[in-house]
Amino acid sequence: MKGGLEERVITVYPGDLVFERSPFKIQTLLGSCVAITVWHPELLVGGLCHYLLPLPLKKSEGNDNYRYASCALQELVRRMQSFSHIKEFQFGLYGGSEVINSSRVEAIGMSNINFALEWLNDKNINVVNQSVGGKVYRNICLCLFSGEIDLRVSRLEPKE
Numbered sequence: 418m419k420g421g422l423e424e425r426v427i428t429v430y431p432g433d434l435v436f437e438r439s440p441f442k443i444q445t446l447l448g449s450c451v452a453i454t455v456w457h458p459e460l461l462v463g464g465l466c467h468y469l470l471p472l473p474l475k476k477s478e479g480n481d482n483y484r485y486a487s488c489a490l491q492e493l494v495r496r497m498q499s500f501s502h503i504k505e506f507q508f509g510l511y512g513g514s515e516v517i518n519s520s521r522v523e524a525i526g527m528s529n530i531n532f533a534l535e536w537l538n539d540k541n542i543n544v545v546n547q548s549v550g551g552k553v554y555r556n557i558c559l560c561l562f563s564g565e566i567d568l569r570v571s572r573l574e575p576k577e
Contacts, residue, residue, distance in 0.1 A: 426558070429467045432484035436464030436496040437561060444558040447512035448573075449526035451533050451549070452557060453490065454509035455497055456564040462500050463561050466493045470525065471532035486532045508537065509546040509566055511557050516573060526550065 429435050429445040429452070437443065439461035445452050447467070456463035466489035473485045483489040497503050513530035530549045537544060546566050548555060558567040 429465050431467055431469050432482070434464065434466040434483045434489050434492055436462070436493065438462050439561040441561050442558050443561065444556070447555045447557065448514050448516040449512070449524070449529065451486070451510070451512040451526075451529040453493065453533060454511070454546075454557070454559045454566065455493065455503075455506040456509075456559060456561065457497075457501055457506050458564055459505075460500055461561055463506070463559060463564070464493060464496060465557075465559055466490065468529065471528055486529065486536065490536055503540065503542070507545045507564060508542050509557075509559070510534075510537070510544050511548050511555050511568070513549045514551055514553050514555070514573065516552070516554075 426442045426444055427435050429443060431450055435443050443465045445465060445467045450467055450469050452465055452467045454465045466483060468486040468489045469484045471486045481488060494503055497506055510533055513526040515524050515526050548568055552573045554571045554573060556569040
């Protein structure tokens with residue numbers, strides 16, 4: 418309990434996005450998916466998007482499908498801008514593990530990481546906390562009261 422308010426935990430599942438005010442905590446579990454966290458230190462608002470792929474596979478898939486980074490990040494920015502300029506937020510980048518051995522040219526996790534890094538670079542945004550790649554699962558929890566990230570990393574068991 419912080420400041421007399423009980424912190425409630427919201428779990429973000431793959432293909433979802435949450436943006437809230439403190440006293441919430443926002444958590445997710447990541448493999449090849451990527452999560453981008455945002456937090457405003459004065460307004461105590463923030464969020465997390467958990468995307469599976471960089472872009473929709475078909476053009477017919479709408480702009481409100483948060484399974485795709487292109488859609489989720491657009492909505493995340495819209496929600497942030499309803500409070501303040503995006504430059505006032507602190508950003509975190511997590512996930513993008515190689516969870517399946519693949520002979521594909523570029524693994525899904527790396528594609529997700531590269532999309533996020535390019536997007537952040539295009540917006541001229543610095544990331545204050547980052548944990549990406551490798552062969553691990555990540556459990557992250559963003560505390561909207563303090564902006565702290567609780568990051569737990571577990572090694573993957575090899576799968577052939």
